[in-house]
Amino acid sequence: MPLRLAAKWALIAPALALLLLLFITPIGWFIWESLTELGSLEEVWLETQAVLGSRAILGAILNTNGIALTVTVMVLVIGYPLSYALSRARGLAFSLVLLCIVIPYFTSVIVRTYAWMVILGRNGLINQILLGLGFVSEPVDLLYNRTGVIIGMTYVLLPYMVLTLYAAMKAVDQRLLQAAEGMGAKPMAVFAKVFLPLTLHGVTAGSLIVFILALGFFITPALMGGPGDIMMAMLIEREIELSHNWPVAALMTIVLLGITLALYALYGRVSDKAEGGFAR
Template sequence: MTSAAEAGAHVDQPAATGNPHGGSTPSREAKRRRGLAGLADAWGVLALPVAFYLLLVIVVPLAIIFARSFTDPTLGIQNYRDFFSNSIYTDVLVNTFVTAFTVTLVTLAIGYPYAYLMVIAPAFWRKVLLVVVLVPFWTSLLVRSFALVLLLRDTGVVNETLQTWGLTEAPITLVRNFTGVLIGMVQVMLPFMVLPLYAAMSGVDRRLLQAAEGMGARPAFAFWRIFVPLTGAGVAAGSLLVFIQSLGFYITPALLGGPKDVMLGELIVQQVSTILNWGFAAALAAVLLVTTMLLLAIASRFVDVGKMFWKDAR
């Protein structure tokens, strides 16, 4: 019969953990967490130069712009009063957002089928389509805009071809108007729409469409009810990229647009380079930035902006 002392000694013995010294061995999960913590600390140190660079080239200039909009030429909000009291300037602001929104819609209408074609095309043709959409990244924006002026003017290749084929009797005005601005901005922004769409479409399991069709759904119905909703994150990401970047366009509207198609970026350049009104130009930039951030804040109430760009956003 075991005595109480023996039972107590038996209870006090360390459990068998595989450690010859009787200590507890850290679990794999604890080791993994410590390793991740150390890796996070290392990445934090490496990120300091990047954070300092962003602070230097983004945060500080923005702070200077905001400060100058209230101090140049006099202390106060006179620059903002001048902006909102003049209908010409507010019309330019409205035209900027209308143009950016229209460019986003047209780019989405062109980019979505193009990205889908890249997904279903064979490997060779997929590479060809990818190279075609990446061409704008390899050429100068100024060169492309001048090339469009030569192509779209009244005596350009497009009008000459249309008249030669008998499709038109007189040249169609394609430059110095909203049409020219739209064409120019769409061809610049197309890669920023196609690439997020292609990334989202590539992650969709096409067997879902086959399963829906096997259950009696028509191909078009399966596409719209299954494939399109699953690519919503790509649509949102591409649309956001195109819209935000379109707000700051200057070269393309200046070369292809007319007096009624002035955008805020062009107006800011005029205030800086021609009139030398730095305070008012700073106010214009501040208005554009604040308005854009407000729109993003409103959009974030309906769409998870984080999940547009990375899957693990919380």
């Protein structure tokens, strides 16, 4: 039964009010305060040029997008087969796999990051195994560099991809796969010509979610990355805490928020299309 417009607004209102009070107002206020500090519009324009021309800031923007993209690809490569297994699993196997996937959700960021340090450190588990087996002659650096950041973020963001893909895969009509097989398609063809296209909207949606979330990452790159892995959120924090340069922080916030909102708009369109397009 479709809800009346008023009823819809009444249902959304509490969440909207909360967002307005705790998110939109402070951000708006922060940006306004920071930029008015500069005095005139001309000053704001000059500052904007300075920010966009700064190598450190441009580097952070590129880093952030590069890391987010790599993580998204990694999460997709690991998540797609995992989601498929999950969509096929039943009973205990299903519960166990699901549990393993959502545990990072429920673990404190700090705890799971330190757990990674134990595993990835120079004297960590992986290096001991590699050394013990004679694959390497001295420890491999898996922490405090790009590799560490990617590993840590991939792990944290995997559940978002898996749950999105799982939903898309569960929605695939099994009879279509059977029909394809009956029409002479080999298993690879059933996958490539039917299953993959029918779950592609899940791939797009999951990738966008992961990419958007990755853009704003702060703690993981700060703890597991090196000096070359400065992401935007880290730089913003630094401008506020260390440099007390609020206008620069505000301008960077606008850039980050702009990229994020643009991607959200894209995500909205993709999920709308998926709902309307393949509805049975």
